[in-house]
Amino acid sequence: MDQTLILLTMVGMGVVTYLPRLLPILFLSGRTLKPLMVAWLRLVPPAVLAAMLLPALLVPEKRVDLSFDNIFFWTALVAFPVSWKSKSLFATVLVGMGLVALARYCGLGN
Template structure:
């Protein structure tokens, strides 16, 4: 078997199992309140763990983070999300702001 197929099959196993194992085996289990609270806070924690580096870092560096285009494109998106709670409106605003900032700077 060629190396790329080994990578594809191996890659499938190591991504599929972590995705389905908790859903298959934890669903319906009784869990202590503390664990339930922890699980309910994973969404905000992981979303900002994905978002913050995008806004602040350039190639893994915090240097000059205040010059990041994404950081400023995020401000109008943030406002629209806050005021309208519209997912599509926020994404459209973000896209337009990023394009505009790129055009201007």
């Protein structure tokens, strides 16, 4: 592959990554948002995370898997209330990883 193409691809990826972060700062700095807009924006990160995680948890191998062998789904069901109650990413990840490790140690799941 041509080195110029690789460089242009890297620059393009940087621009595509940087612009969505820069534009809100440029357009919204110095403005006061309405409380409804602030409340709505606060829900965007959990919604995006759920949209990315749910298919991976429910459809790990091109079919919906709610069996007991899908340890990631069952672990997520336990980690979700921990996340909701503690509001701590560290606690959520610790509980999730601990439960997956325990399930694998006990010979459950894949």
